[in-house]
Amino acid sequence: MTVVVAGVSVWGPGLPGWAAARSILRGAEEYVVTDVSLPPPDLLSANERRRAGLATRLALFVAQQASDMAGTRPGSIPSVFATSNGDGAVVHTILEALAAHQPVSPTQFHNSVHNAAAGYWSIATGSQQPTTCIAGHDSTAGAALLKAVAEVQAEDRPLLLCVYDVPLPPPLDAKHPTDGPFGVGLLLVPGQASGGIARIAVRYANSTSAADVLPRLPALQGLAGGNPAARLLRLLETLARGVPDTLSLSLLDGRVEVRVEPCSPAVTFSN
Amino acid sequence: MQPLCLTATTVVSAIGCGMTATAAALRSRRGGLRPCDFGDMTDGYIGRVDALDTHRLPSTLRRFDCRNNCLADLALHTDGFASAVAVARHRYGADRIAVILGTSTSGILSGEQAYQARKPATAQLPEDFDYTHTHDMFSLADFVRSALDLHGPAMVVSTACASSARTFIDAYQMIASGMCDAAVVGGADSLCGMTLRGFASLDLISPVACRPCDAERDGISIGEAAGFALLECDGNGPALLGYGASSDGHHMSAPHPGAVGAIAAMRAALATGGLSADEIDYVNLHGTGTRANDAMEDIAMVEVFGAATPCSSTKGWTGHTLGACGILEALVACLCIEHRLMPGCLNVTALDPDFRARVLTDNEQGAVRRVMSNSFGFGGINCSLIFGTSVGE
Numbered sequence: 001m002t003v004v005v006a007g008v009s010v011w012g013p014g015l016p017g018w019a020a021a022r023s024i025l026r027g028a029e030e031y032v033v034t035d036v037s038l039p040p041p042d043l044l045s046a047n048e049r050r051r052a053g054l055a056t057r058l059a060l061f062v063a064q065q066a067s068d069m070a071g072t073r074p075g076s077i078p079s080v081f082a083t084s085n086g087d088g089a090v091v092h093t094i095l096e097a098l099a100a101h102q103p104v105s106p107t108q109f110h111n112s113v114h115n116a117a118a119g120y121w122s123i124a125t126g127s128q129q130p131t132t133c134i135a136g137h138d139s140t141a142g143a144a145l146l147k148a149v150a151e152v153q154a155e156d157r158p159l160l161l162c163v164y165d166v167p168l169p170p171p172l173d174a175k176h177p178t179d180g181p182f183g184v185g186l187l188l189v190p191g192q193a194s195g196g197i198a199r200i201a202v203r204y205a206n207s208t209s210a211a212d213v214l215p216r217l218p219a220l221q222g223l224a225g226g227n228p229a230a231r232l233l234r235l236l237e238t239l240a241r242g243v244p245d246t247l248s249l250s251l252l253d254g255r256v257e258v259r260v261e262p263c264s265p266a267v268t269f270s271n
Numbered sequence: 272m273q274p275l276c277l278t279a280t281t282v283v284s285a286i287g288c289g290m291t292a293t294a295a296a297l298r299s300r301r302g303g304l305r306p307c308d309f310g311d312m313t314d315g316y317i318g319r320v321d322a323l324d325t326h327r328l329p330s331t332l333r334r335f336d337c338r339n340n341c342l343a344d345l346a347l348h349t350d351g352f353a354s355a356v357a358v359a360r361h362r363y364g365a366d367r368i369a370v371i372l373g374t375s376t377s378g379i380l381s382g383e384q385a386y387q388a389r390k391p392a393t394a395q396l397p398e399d400f401d402y403t404h405t406h407d408m409f410s411l412a413d414f415v416r417s418a419l420d421l422h423g424p425a426m427v428v429s430t431a432c433a434s435s436a437r438t439f440i441d442a443y444q445m446i447a448s449g450m451c452d453a454a455v456v457g458g459a460d461s462l463c464g465m466t467l468r469g470f471a472s473l474d475l476i477s478p479v480a481c482r483p484c485d486a487e488r489d490g491i492s493i494g495e496a497a498g499f500a501l502l503e504c505d506g507n508g509p510a511l512l513g514y515g516a517s518s519d520g521h522h523m524s525a526p527h528p529g530a531v532g533a534i535a536a537m538r539a540a541l542a543t544g545g546l547s548a549d550e551i552d553y554v555n556l557h558g559t560g561t562r563a564n565d566a567m568e569d570i571a572m573v574e575v576f577g578a579a580t581p582c583s584s585t586k587g588w589t590g591h592t593l594g595a596c597g598i599l600e601a602l603v604a605c606l607c608i609e610h611r612l613m614p615g616c617l618n619v620t621a622l623d624p625d626f627r628a629r630v631l632t633d634n635e636q637g638a639v640r641r642v643m644s645n646s647f648g649f650g651g652i653n654c655s656l657i658f659g660t661s662v663g664e
Binding site: 001075084086091094095096097098099103104105106109110111112113114115116118119120122123125126127128129130131132133134135136137139140143144146147149150151153154155170171172174175176202203204205206251252253254256 | 365366375379382383386387389394395396400402403406407408409410412413416422423424425426427428429430431437440441443444445447448449450451464465468469470471472473516517518519520521522523524531532535539648649650651652
């Protein structure tokens, strides 16, 4: 059974949003890492914008962009949020406070939960839709895509998948080096839906040689291995190019196999 | 939904190791809370698992060594759980059983210890601190998958205090879509400075043993627990009959005062189960013992069930085991059905006079066919699960 990708978004080094990233991912434009800062999340109130960390702002940006592309009102459908590191800056601040026997900030504490971005998303959009939040270390992208597609199929309803990771601050960064920030949003709808960008079929396969299929562009291959969310770069390339593809995402000693078929050209998203 | 059978279960908390010990504690109203004696922290009461002090991981899994994975390992080797999974592994194949586990803080206690052990000159963390296999969220699922010799899909679900409750829903969707044939669900959360000091910063730690639904309730007691269930499409024993999830969309750490999210999750659980409110015999509340949560949940109870359906919280026994409370209380629900028992809230002197739901303060015996279990978390995440006996029993 397949599901349809009805919206896609990205934010990463040199990939500031889908509109700009698309021509780079197609190979039509050179990949250049530029210093562009993440736009402020206009969904959040001024108060929450001040409290939300980079990981949350990244997640909200790609979540909103993917929703907008699919013409889906933000927060109107269930979601899966996935991140390996969560908000490492918040965790670091609390660990420092604990080690120094200093008080823990209550705001930092409630921001330290792994589902902080999902919480801010539901607050920002006034959503009462279900959400789940996945962690899978370097297997986060594969685990999250498998789970998201399973939910679309089991519940037969659209879903927003948001995969994001930002670097850990020192000294934690030495324990899980992470490039970035990098975030991906995918708006997935049940397979009978018309239109959309591509159809994908996903399955788990046990494998003795589990490995992520690398992006085609050599310039992106380092980034794909340097941030758990950037492992989706090959899929993003495939969606940008509108070509069929079979790729895999590692999940511990197994892999998540993804078959991609572009939707007919007449309805392919163009921008 | 197609009911899913809990064909093997195990639970460890402050009231005992295993389903039998847990049932005995509930029946005899013997709680497990005591004054906090964890590290240098002395605020309030905690639910501590003493057996952890002597439990060690097998040498082949030593890289996962941390309090949280030790607690998980203790549960895996209680109630014959690991053996039951081994049988299922032969039946389905090791790659067809998913490991979907919930935790809110995983092995972060190891991170706390590593920060304390930093060298002042360099501020670097100790070389022997294995972040990936201890502190990292995913380490719990990676560890349990390794310990059970499984090779299927794995993920950690971390939705704060709704984490392990949510694993039932994620596993149901994985099985229903054919991504796997069976799943190990549940999870573990263990005592650490992060949560003991974090909840203290929010003024949510009660100075006495927590007393959910009491007029004078003044906060939570934090506990630790691990529990697992093997979910299969066929089998005997208790079954997951319905599930519901929602978001409050209101506040990161305060529940919606009108209980809109809780009501939505509870109604969704009835809807997926094809059940009406009067088919639920007892509701195991999230019932943390904070002013706000319990008042909110009373509103939700009355809205969904009216004032007649018995309900109570068992956190007076175990403390609030945070990300593990979903599996702990799911298995309490199964024990209620098996033992025809509705455990009344512990530590209550006088019920909150504003409450209108039928909150039990003493144990009652009687037919318990279906139980709803509620779990709510920071970020405004709500999960309701319904358990009953599987079809044919």
